[in-house]
Amino acid sequence: MSHTLAELQTRIETGGRLGAAEALFLYRSAPTWWLGGMADLVRRRKHPDGVVTYIIDRNVNYTNVCVARCNFCAFYRPVGHGEGYVLSFDEIFRKIDETLALGGAQLLLQGGHNPDLPLAWYEDLFRAVKARYPALKLHALSPPEVLHLSRMSRLEVPHVIARLVAAGLDSIPGGGAEILVDRVRKLLNCYGKASADEWLDVMRQAHRAGLRTTATMMYGTVESDEERLEHMLRLRAVQDETGGFTAFIAWSYQPEHTERGGAEATGIEYLRTLALARLVLDNFDNLQASWVTQGGKVGQLSLAFGANDMGSVMIEENVVRAAGAAYCMDEVEIVRHVEDAGFIAKRRSMHYEILGNPIIRERELPRQLALATARADGDTSVPAELASYPARSAAGKRQRSQPRSPVA
Amino acid sequence: MMNIEINHAIAARARAGESLTEAELAELDSTDVLSLGMLADEVRRARTGTAVTYTRVFEPGPETDAPSLAAMAARGVEIRLALTAASLDEAASRIAHVRKASGPDARLTGFSLADLSARGWAPIGQVLAALRSAGLDAIADAPVDAVTSAEVDAVAAAGLGLGALSVRGVPDQRVTLVLKARAALAGRPWVSAFAPLSREQSVSAPTTGYHDVRMVALARLGLPAVSAIQVDWQQYGPKLAQVALTFGASHLDRVSPFDDTALGSRRGSVEEVRRNIVAAGFTPASPGTSA
Ligand code: SF4
Numbered sequence: 001m002s003h004t005l006a007e008l009q010t011r012i013e014t015g016g017r018l019g020a021a022e023a024l025f026l027y028r029s030a031p032t033w034w035l036g037g038m039a040d041l042v043r044r045r046k047h048p049d050g051v052v053t054y055i056i057d058r059n060v061n062y063t064n065v066c067v068a069r070c071n072f073c074a075f076y077r078p079v080g081h082g083e084g085y086v087l088s089f090d091e092i093f094r095k096i097d098e099t100l101a102l103g104g105a106q107l108l109l110q111g112g113h114n115p116d117l118p119l120a121w122y123e124d125l126f127r128a129v130k131a132r133y134p135a136l137k138l139h140a141l142s143p144p145e146v147l148h149l150s151r152m153s154r155l156e157v158p159h160v161i162a163r164l165v166a167a168g169l170d171s172i173p174g175g176g177a178e179i180l181v182d183r184v185r186k187l188l189n190c191y192g193k194a195s196a197d198e199w200l201d202v203m204r205q206a207h208r209a210g211l212r213t214t215a216t217m218m219y220g221t222v223e224s225d226e227e228r229l230e231h232m233l234r235l236r237a238v239q240d241e242t243g244g245f246t247a248f249i250a251w252s253y254q255p256e257h258t259e260r261g262g263a264e265a266t267g268i269e270y271l272r273t274l275a276l277a278r279l280v281l282d283n284f285d286n287l288q289a290s291w292v293t294q295g296g297k298v299g300q301l302s303l304a305f306g307a308n309d310m311g312s313v314m315i316e317e318n319v320v321r322a323a324g325a326a327y328c329m330d331e332v333e334i335v336r337h338v339e340d341a342g343f344i345a346k347r348r349s350m351h352y353e354i355l356g357n358p359i360i361r362e363r364e365l366p367r368q369l370a371l372a373t374a375r376a377d378g379d380t381s382v383p384a385e386l387a388s389y390p391a392r393s394a395a396g397k398r399q400r401s402q403p404r405s406p407v408a
Numbered sequence: 409m410m411n412i413e414i415n416h417a418i419a420a421r422a423r424a425g426e427s428l429t430e431a432e433l434a435e436l437d438s439t440d441v442l443s444l445g446m447l448a449d450e451v452r453r454a455r456t457g458t459a460v461t462y463t464r465v466f467e468p469g470p471e472t473d474a475p476s477l478a479a480m481a482a483r484g485v486e487i488r489l490a491l492t493a494a495s496l497d498e499a500a501s502r503i504a505h506v507r508k509a510s511g512p513d514a515r516l517t518g519f520s521l522a523d524l525s526a527r528g529w530a531p532i533g534q535v536l537a538a539l540r541s542a543g544l545d546a547i548a549d550a551p552v553d554a555v556t557s558a559e560v561d562a563v564a565a566a567g568l569g570l571g572a573l574s575v576r577g578v579p580d581q582r583v584t585l586v587l588k589a590r591a592a593l594a595g596r597p598w599v600s601a602f603a604p605l606s607r608e609q610s611v612s613a614p615t616t617g618y619h620d621v622r623m624v625a626l627a628r629l630g631l632p633a634v635s636a637i638q639v640d641w642q643q644y645g646p647k648l649a650q651v652a653l654t655f656g657a658s659h660l661d662r663v664s665p666f667d668d669t670a671l672g673s674r675r676g677s678v679e680e681v682r683r684n685i686v687a688a689g690f691t692p693a694s695p696g697t698s699a
Binding site: 270300 | 440441442445446449611612613614615616617618619620621644645646647648650651654680683684687688689
């Protein structure tokens with residue numbers, strides 16, 4: 001099939017849908033300016049008010065112990081490793097207190113697949129959080145974590161989701177998608193944690209249960225251009241079916257300190273991928289800029305290439321930092337970047353409802369020039385409450401019989 | 409093709425390499441960032457094709473030994489000195505020492521003209537002549553917002569080259585800076601590069617991506633007399649530096665002399681620099697000391 005840019009420009013301008021071959025042609029052949037211009041046109045059509053949103057939340061990783069062992073991940077520690085940790089409920093409450101003080105209203109809670117944390121631990125945590133902070137939203141547990149709990153508890157995914165919702169879960173983050181093509185997932189050693197179909201099915205079940213979720217893509221490892229597109233097209237198909245995705249977030253693989261190694265995709269590749277996502281994902285309203293992987297400058301330029309959201313203030317970040325990137329933007333910086341690009345900055349909820357103007361316009365907040373981490377270096381404390389939950393791994397069982405042991 | 413949302417008459421004058429007025433530059437600066445970048449990219453490609461040059465720079469510390477300097481020089485790496493000396497004699501003696509160790513063919517540069525001038529060791533012409541006779545080839549940069557035209561002329565009068573005109577302060581007036589650079593370039597064809605992104609950055613409020621790429625694009629469009637628009641690879645990092653190439657930049661300065669990727673992406677290997685150039689749609693040209 002042959003295409004011309006002029007034909008496809010007309011298609012996009014008139015709201016028509018791109019097919020796989022057309023999208024691939026654009027990704028490979030369209031000038032970067034053309035892609036950016038078209039993505040900007042679609043963004044303006046979807047968001048004519050010139051508003052760029054962001055959320056104040058905290059990205060908390062409750063454990064880094066993981067049995068999945070994805071080879072692109074620099075964050076996890078195997079069971080029994082001396083640097084493995086589980087945060088205590090009290091540590092999580094402290095982080096929530098700090099988040100509320102900065103105007104945050106949500107916790108993004110994700111972690112490793114820790115075999116020694118049963119479903120009851122999550123339910124108790126969610127209930128405890130909601131009891132102390134009834135207004136706080138829990139955006140928690142990506143599809144592979146839900147699947148992990150389903151496998152550990154031998155309950156079907158809809159059942160696990162129902163129990164988590166009953167305990168306080170508000171929405172599900174779209175992590176762990178990587179590339180939704182099984183050939184790629186096998187090469188990344190993440191097929192076991194969730195196949196492409198399993199990931200999509202968790203989202204389908206979550207949407208059916210009335211939850212809204214995000215969708216992500218980590219590109220730049222072993223996948224081809226066609227597979228990046230297949231990823232987007234599979235998300236588009238589920239969105240046609242359920243309408244449950246609030247946003248799409250793409251980021252580049254961060255290679256430092258990972259088993260896989262290699263090089264990071266470039267900034268131009270990020271902007272082209274983002275722009276293409278805006279054109280292909282015509283049924284997604286919101287596209288986030290990944291300043292945490294691209295830095296504030298290219299993160300801001302994302303707003304010219306189709307993004308309408310600056311993501312999260314984050315406050316804390318552990319996963320990307322473990323792989324070598326350590327960018328930080330507090331609310332002052334996010335708002336400055338949004339306004340400098342000519343947009344109106346507004347705070348939003350996870351559901352992309354506008355919550356209001358920047359908090360910094362209402363009161364002075366302490367500047368945050370570096371993102372916090374899960375724990376201070378060398379902190380090997382073990383939460384006392386873990387003793388009340390059965391461990392599955394040998395190391396976990398040993399540690400729980402000696403609660404002061406430094407192994408989480 | 410997409411339409412450029414830019415005043416067509418101004419775009420035509422920019423394409424023809426004509427000197428744009430202050431009002432025209434201000435109009436360009438207020439246009440949308442993609443249209444501005446697209447025009448700057450077009451003008452840059454017409455002028456320098458798809459080639460992107462880069463300079464590998466070694467910045468020796470006081471502990472750097474003679475064999476290391478000689479090895480860098482033998483690989484064609486530019487040796488660039490920082491201004492740490494407390495006196496002109498000390499600066500000259502340091503240059504002489506590095507020149508001796510690195511050999512007569514080494515490209516030996518250093519210092520910002522503004523820093524030398526601020527030291528007040530002697531009239532700037534005398535200072536520059538002393539540095540030249542000690543073995544310096546070129547002054548690394550001359551910030552257009554911190555030096556006078558007379559000081560720039562003193563560089564050439566001393567027989568020194570100039571790495572690039574540069575910007576020092578945290579700028580808010582992009583057009584003013586382009587006009588200052590134009591004034592500094594006027595009648596000085598020996599200046600071949602302008603580095604429009606500030607050498608100094610606020611930690612709490614660094615310049616934004618929009619600012620940086622607009623500055624690069626305006627420099628390309630407003631300075632037809634200069635052949636290369638430079639971006640500092642180490643200071644601005646691979647992502648912004650690469651994007652800047654699509655907004656009119658054509659030279660990457662301060663590329664690491666080391667090929668050790670373990671040093672991180674900002675100090676990554678030449679291979680990474682070349683990969684970024686190609687991924688931006690350009691062709692890496694042989695490393696050069698100027699564009
Ligand atoms: S990416 Fe997640 S699931 Fe994979 S190893 Fe890391 S923590 Fe575990």
